[in-house]
Amino acid sequence: MKSILKHHLVYTNIAIFYLIVSFLTRIILLFHPITQSKFSGLEILKIFGFGLVSDLFIFVFVGAILWLYLMFLSNSKFKKPYGYIILGVFVALLIYILSGKSILSEYGGVLPEIGIAFVSLKTIFFAALLFTEKFRKQIRLALFSLTIFLFVLLIIQNAVSEFFFWNEFGVRYNFIAVDYLVYTNAVIGNIMESYPVVPLFASVGILSFAATYIIIIKSKSYLENLPNFSNKLKIIGVQLLLLVSALFILPAITSQQNSSNVFANELQSNGLQKFYKAFTNSELDYFEFYETLPEEELAEFEAIVNMNYKNNTNNITSEGTEIKKNVVLITVESLSEEFMKHYGNQNNITPFLDQLAEESLFFTNLYATGNRTVRGLEAVTLCLPPTPGESVVKRKDNKNKFTTASVFNSKGYTSKFLYGGDAYFDNMQDFFGGNGYDIVDKSSLKPNEISFSNIWGVCDEDMAKKAIQVMNEEAKTGKPFFNHWMTVSNHRPFTYPEGKISISGTAKSREGGVMYTDYALKQFFEMAKKQAWFKNTVFVIVADHCASSSGKTELPMDKYRIPAFIYAPGFIQPQKIDKLVSQIDVMPTVLGILNFKYQSKFFGKDVLKTNYIPRAFIATYQDLGYIKDDILTIISPQKKVKQFDLIQQKNETLGTEYSIFYEEKQKTKIDVKLKKETIAIYQTASHILKTKKYEKLNR
Structure with missing residues (x-):
């Protein structure tokens, strides 16, 4: 001892x-x-x-x-031949990382440099200890x-x-x-x-x-x-x-x-x-850190919140007959609006999406709720505002929720989540599998179906082909289908098959990632148009979030603006919607277009209804923002509240529906009504999740 x-x-x-x-x-x-x-x-x-x-x-x-x-x-590891074998392993590992073909290089960013620095130092120090026995004690000390x-x-x-x-x-x-x-x-x-x-x-x-x-x-x-x-x-x-x-x-x-x-x-x-x-x-208790309103005062905001604090269901009606068309929702990785020609980009990196937007119901003034994929998935699946902490997707209590799939499934649809990577990443398999979706991910593809893959999964082209295969099989059942496909290629390390676009995959550039995803989506739609089910399908394309989130203020609006459009030739007339819209409104709008009648728990609203009031939600993990009436209200922990006047910046080169860039100028006097409205919305959303009132309805 x-x-x-x-x-x-x-x-x-x-x-x-x-x-x-x-x-x-x-x-x-x-x-x-x-x-x-x-x-x-x-x-x-x-x-x-x-x-x-x-x-x-x-x-x-x-x-x-x-x-x-x-x-x-140890001293024994420096004895022959062990010391030389260990040094050889270090040198081989260093050569492997320097080759540019290691898993660190595949991921990209600063990881290869960190790996090279770490292994280089280990190699140098081990060599010094091995070959300079006279100074070994001093070096080790x-x-x-x-x-x-x-x-x-x-x-x-x-x-x-x-x-x-x-x-x-x-x-x-x-x-x-x-x-x-x-x-x-x-x-x-x-x-x-x-x-x-x-x-x-x-x-x-x-x-x-x-x-x-x-x-x-x-x-x-x-x-x-x-x-x-x-x-x-x-x-x-x-x-x-x-x-x-x-x-x-x-x-x-x-x-x-x-x-x-x-x-x-x-x-x-x-x-x-x-x-x-x-x-x-991954949770932050709203009621401990944020300002709240008394329950009786919350009643004043029920129409705005679209939700009752105690009874959080709404009866969605329609005068038309329900239309059971297939729905394909494509959430595109990191697709900022600034990549599109419509918003002033001159590099022609999204030629297909630029064209598709002109043929679609195009939301030109729409905002993502957050700046992570799981937040975007939460927005289009649960259709509720972001709440403090991590997305519901990554929380323990993330199953049996009221989702877009639960609505479609109640109408006789089959629902699937398609993802080119491993669905266990970011808890997606747990979330979608626990909320009525069948999952098709990288593990579902046979070796001969994979032409290219990187750290994030198979390239978008491979997943596009798999999606067509899956939908062809679904069409044979005679049931309508709802499929949600999450793309992966527009993500670091931005690698993809060579010879597809004008930017080489070895460049590992963001523009290349955007252009390749655009190319892959074009291939998907060209294949889809040849299928019998195409004319009976509504396609929804929306970004999960922007490519960057940093800015001059806590919530820079231009880092949350994303493109979104609904495409169904012969069914939906091309139109530009320049109203202020939130990512949580996309799917309730699609359900409205299909004249679905259902009991809803969604905070999101049908944008095409005459009673729609423009507003949007943007947030980090702790700063919760609410945009309305050209004012951005931000509530934060320690019961802090800030407001910014949104001063539109004119751009003569853009159409009026795309000239929606703002300077955020902090207000010296708080608009109390908007402050309370913001608190009411986020407090209600947090309460409903905390008290487990956002569960799937039993039918």
Whole structure:
């Protein structure tokens, strides 16, 4: 046991440092001005007692990375021939990544550069340790010191982050912290503008260097007497025992966060544990962080919300006879309106879609609800406004909802979700499979049906051919079908088959991705026109979201505007709709065109009805926006509200129906009516989801 403790010296010293920092963090948060609460003696004991146990076992998980690093420290691996074999493996791996044909290169972005940098450093350092035995101790000490410094820096940086998060929200990490990882640029900009960055980071750096120096002085004897294989097995056994214990102890400790005092529960918890929970749960409680209205006041907005707070069903009627045409919904990956010629693009990268738009019911002023695929899928499937946190698609409670498929299925349709990638990605298989869709994804294609694939799946052409095959089989059954196809090719790494378009797939350019998807859609429609079912089918084409979401304001409108059109030659007359429209209105409009009569829970509305009131919803994971009457209202956590006047920017080169670019100028005086209207909509949507009132209707 003594030898095991000796060989746990480094791990133990860093664990003690982490526990001290966590203890000091609790004290600082306890006495923070925002912690406006009194605590009983029992609550104080639980805060620091249970808090200490939580911290200890959280470190058991986080520290596993450290002890894995320590276990691989060895002198024997540099002996012949092992050292040369290991070096050869590193060199081969580096050559593989440099070849440009690795999985990292397939995905694209900065991943290949990160991979090259990491493997290069590992190769260089291993070679230095292998060939310079005389300086091996010094090199190893330098690398050891760097590793300890990184751990210490992360511990201190986490404590500082927890302080600022508490300073803003009065809680430990929640889904907003996860959101901050997604919107890193905006967060860094906010920090740069809000805090004295140079003194802050300088202080963190000085503390980290000082703590690292102390830990190394107390721990470097570990390097002089590395554990042998037998001792390493014992250490691994102890660590595994601690990990297994943590799996049982942490849930028991968490269950003790049961005080009626919210601050007591938050202080007792561990920030990293809460971050992990937020990351896996993907939800943010609207009623905890956003401004709300009394239930009696919500009644004033029922007509606007299109929903009653308690009874959330509407009777959709039509004077015409129901038309049981097939419906094919195509959500196109990252298709910003700015790619189309109609909105001023001169590069001719969407020639087919530009032509198809002229032959369709074309919504020229339509906005996506979010900036992720799962948010777009939520909008056209559930037809409800975005709610705080992650899309419903990725939540645990995502099945048996009221969806477009549930309406079609009630009318005798078969419903399918088609996706060129693996449907398990982004929880799509769980969501669509649990909501009345049959799934056709990459796994459904035979090897001879795949001409090209990348990290995201088969190219859009391959999936277009599969879609035609699937629809031909469906047509033979005599039942109408509703199929939802999600494209994949207009996504990083933007690779696709060569020789199809004028931009090479090796260029890995966004414009190439857009042009190839446009080309693939043209091939799909050329094939579809040859099928017997084509004339009895309504095609709906809409982007899932824009290609980019960053801008000057929290919710830059031009980063949410997307094209959408409904195409059915001989059935739907070409027309341009320049009303303000939301992505959640697309499918209710299609159902209206088909004269469907049904009980609805949709927040989305039929845009073609005379009583339609133009408005749109745009959001991030936490900023919820509502566009109406040339004003953008944004509600945010901490019960914040902002409003912007939307000042139209004229563009003489565009038609009036496409000249819809705005400057967002913040209002100094809040329009109270629009503020309450915004709150009423998002509060109602959040309430209905939370109370499980958006479930499929039993028939």
